[in-house]
Amino acid sequence: MRYFAPVSARIALALVCGALLASNGADAQDPRASLAHNAAQKFLALTDANDAKGAWQIAGKQFQDSVTPERWAEGLNEVRVPLGPLVERAQLSAQFTNNFPGAAGEGEYALLNFRTSFAKRIDSRETVTIQREPDGEWRVIGYFIR
Numbered sequence: 001m002r003y004f005a006p007v008s009a010r011i012a013l014a015l016v017c018g019a020l021l022a023s024n025g026a027d028a029q030d031p032r033a034s035l036a037h038n039a040a041q042k043f044l045a046l047t048d049a050n051d052a053k054g055a056w057q058i059a060g061k062q063f064q065d066s067v068t069p070e071r072w073a074e075g076l077n078e079v080r081v082p083l084g085p086l087v088e089r090a091q092l093s094a095q096f097t098n099n100f101p102g103a104a105g106e107g108e109y110a111l112l113n114f115r116t117s118f119a120k121r122i123d124s125r126e127t128v129t130i131q132r133e134p135d136g137e138w139r140v141i142g143y144f145i146r
Contacts, residue, residue, distance in 0.1 A: 032138075033094050036110035039138040040128040044114075047143070048086045052076045060131050060139030062104050079145060084119030089126070102142075108132035116145075 046055035052073035056064065067075070092113045099106050110130040118124060129142030 032096060032108070032110065032132075035138045036094060036096075036112060036130045037091065039130050039140060040112050040114075043128065043140040043143070044089070044126070047076060047080060050076065050081065055140075058139065060133055060141040062131060062141040063139070083121045083124070083145075087117040087119055087122075089114050089116045092125075103131075110138070
């Protein structure tokens with residue numbers, strides 16, 4: 001016997017699926033979203049590998065001006081190593097803005113939020129702040145785990 005949802009449930013499901021596809025399509029068509037996501041993924045891959053030096057080197061000027069490579073390595077070891085290896089990471093959202101509290105002035109910024117699972121901590125949230133720098137490249141200027 002096959003089960004069919006009532007017509008109203010099928011219509012509601014179709015509308016939800018359509019809305020999700022439309023929103024994902026809109027994000028995918030925004031070139032900033034892809035560029036910011038790629039910058040975050042490169043940075044996160046280095047932090048996942050505990051390559052503090054590599055992550056610091058590809059980070060933005062604002063990041064590099066705020067923390068020395070040595071202090072960044074210490075902080076990464078203190079926070080990430082106890083969590084264990086990455087298990088899974090999924091981007092939850094991307095928000096673009098020209099200014100936000102703590103930013104070094106007007107500019108193009110992206111705030112990316114990820115739901116992340118590590119071997120020793122299943123439900124974490126990572127926030128990666130990206131800035132479009134004067135050379136046109138998007139680079140990480142902030143990283144936070146909670």
